[in-house]
Amino acid sequence: MSQIEKEYVDTGKIRYFFLDFPLKFHAQAFKAAEAAECAGEQGKFWEMHNKIFENQRALSPEDLSKDAEAVGVDMPKFKACLDSGKYAEKIKKDIAEGQKAGVTGTPTSLLGWIEPDGKNIKAVKIIIGAQPYTVFKEAIEGLLKTKK
Amino acid sequence: MKRLTVLAVLVFLILFCTQIGFAQTSKEIKALKEDVRSIKEGQTTIQKDLQEIKKLLASRPAQPAEFKEAIINIQGAPTKGDKTAKLVLMEFSDYQ
Numbered sequence: 001m002s003q004i005e006k007e008y009v010d011t012g013k014i015r016y017f018f019l020d021f022p023l024k025f026h027a028q029a030f031k032a033a034e035a036a037e038c039a040g041e042q043g044k045f046w047e048m049h050n051k052i053f054e055n056q057r058a059l060s061p062e063d064l065s066k067d068a069e070a071v072g073v074d075m076p077k078f079k080a081c082l083d084s085g086k087y088a089e090k091i092k093k094d095i096a097e098g099q100k101a102g103v104t105g106t107p108t109s110l111l112g113w114i115e116p117d118g119k120n121i122k123a124v125k126i127i128i129g130a131q132p133y134t135v136f137k138e139a140i141e142g143l144l145k146t147k148k
Numbered sequence: 149m150k151r152l153t154v155l156a157v158l159v160f161l162i163l164f165c166t167q168i169g170f171a172q173t174s175k176e177i178k179a180l181k182e183d184v185r186s187i188k189e190g191q192t193t194i195q196k197d198l199q200e201i202k203k204l205l206a207s208r209p210a211q212p213a214e215f216k217e218a219i220i221n222i223q224g225a226p227t228k229g230d231k232t233a234k235l236v237l238m239e240f241s242d243y244q
Contacts, residue, residue: 005228009228009229012230013230013235015235016229017225017226018227019222019239020242021242023242028243028244029242029243032242040226045226046228049226059243090224094240100219106240106242107241109237110218110240111235111237112238114233119221119222121220121222122220147235
């Protein structure tokens with residue numbers, strides 16, 4: 001992601017969205033996704049997102065609390081958010097959105113065009129798995145050429 | 149006469165020793181050449197294997213072709229980048 005970010009997101013050529021797709025057999029993935037959303041509520045989504053990925057093997061509730069503390073969120077608020085499960089629906093919605101495009105595993109990337117309403121994206125290409133940068137580059141360049 | 153004998157022995161010894169020396173060096177060179185040859189052979193094998201691996205990787209499809217266009221709602225999804233950009237990369241991922 002870092003190179004895609006540098007070459008295409010930071011330069012304004014494309015926009016990036018992260019959607020949650022915790023897999024059923026990843027027992028702790030759902031809570032981790034909620035934890036990132038709860039940190040996001042305090043403006044620290046990407047910090048928490050990166051932190052959880054850094055400590056990917058440690059996803060117990062205590063580990064997630066440690067991550068949250070490390071990125072500097074208000075802990076009582078964070079814990080209340082996590083306990084409430086208020087983002088469960090949002091995460092389930094993300095999963096359902098992915099399934100519409102045939103997403104079954106992670107990571108899966110979709111490339112598409114933003115609709116005029118700004119709320120929906122017409123996905124036109126799928127990239128399954130953690131493919132090398134060149135695969136993304138080729139797909140992005142190809143699409144950038146077709147429309148401007 | 150004694151002197152001469154000593155001298156002769158010395159010369160003989162010197163010649164003999166250097167010959168052994170020569171013989172040893174040429175033996176070593178031979179062994180080294182043999183080593184270099186086998187290393188080269190090994191390299192060629194590795195290169196061949198690499199080529200085959202590359203071919204296999206290239207022929208493997210990166211993605212299935214049965215993807216259907218879909219409209220994805222991204223409301224509430226964390227985002228990065230220019231809001232006016234038309235092309236979008238959506239990543240579906242989990243943390244585990």
